[in-house]
Amino acid sequence: MASLSSLFTPHPLKPLTPKFLPTRTRISTRPKSTPISAVYNPIPAKDRLISAVSYFLPFFNGIQYGRFLFTQYPSLALPFQPILPILSFYRSIPYASFVTFFALYLGIARNESLNQYTRFNALQAVMLDVLLVLPMLIQRIFSPGQSGLGLQFTVWMHNGLFVFVVGCFVYGLVACILGKTPYLPFVTEAANRQM
Numbered sequence: 001m002a003s004l005s006s007l008f009t010p011h012p013l014k015p016l017t018p019k020f021l022p023t024r025t026r027i028s029t030r031p032k033s034t035p036i037s038a039v040y041n042p043i044p045a046k047d048r049l050i051s052a053v054s055y056f057l058p059f060f061n062g063i064q065y066g067r068f069l070f071t072q073y074p075s076l077a078l079p080f081q082p083i084l085p086i087l088s089f090y091r092s093i094p095y096a097s098f099v100t101f102f103a104l105y106l107g108i109a110r111n112e113s114l115n116q117y118t119r120f121n122a123l124q125a126v127m128l129d130v131l132l133v134l135p136m137l138i139q140r141i142f143s144p145g146q147s148g149l150g151l152q153f154t155v156w157m158h159n160g161l162f163v164f165v166v167g168c169f170v171y172g173l174v175a176c177i178l179g180k181t182p183y184l185p186f187v188t189e190a191a192n193r194q195m
Contacts, residue, residue, distance in 0.1 A: 043117050043179040050108065051121035052176035055169050057100050058128040060090055062165030065135075065158040101129060109194075116195075121176055123191040124184055128168060131187065135161055 043051075063080070070077045090096050108114060108122035135157060144150030168184050175182035 043115070047115045047118040048176050048179055050114075050118050052173050054104055054108065054122040054125040055128075055172040055176070057097075057104055057125050058132055058165060059169040060087055061097055061129055062132045062161065062169075063087065065132075065165065066162035068155045068158050069162055101126065117181065120181065120191060120195060121172070123194055124172070124182070124187050127187045127190045127194070128165075128184065132161070132165065 066076075066080075093099075104122050105126045109119050109126055111119065139154060139157075142150075144154040168187070172182045172184065
């Protein structure tokens, strides 16, 4: 062990720094160069269009939940007036919802030759459509009645579902047109498990 006097004894060839202090190391402020990949793969317009159109299935099947809102606020129905001819044509075809559901699921969501973006959005639309069937089944099992608390609960459920469906439709449609992936609450996780 060195004595205390030897720690501070200057050496003719060494600088005058005590041995217990750390020596300075040169820190480079220049960042390490890593190759940056600027690859931008935009979603083709065809895939964006197919993805956007797939969100019409849950929208057409979920617009029925807005009947209480449309009755209470007739001006709320005005934005939906332009699509009423398409909706009435869709509803006039027997089993249109059933055929569209399986066409979307088997033809797009399970089609390995299509882009994953398109398949994911189609699967999200199918999952959203499946979720819309559950409240209708619950309503048929537990008949709410014509008045009272059961009817009030049904009105609240329908209004909430309608707002949720329209919000998901608008968000999914806009995101698909822009080429972004929409992440819908409760639906994305189910779609990811199916991919």
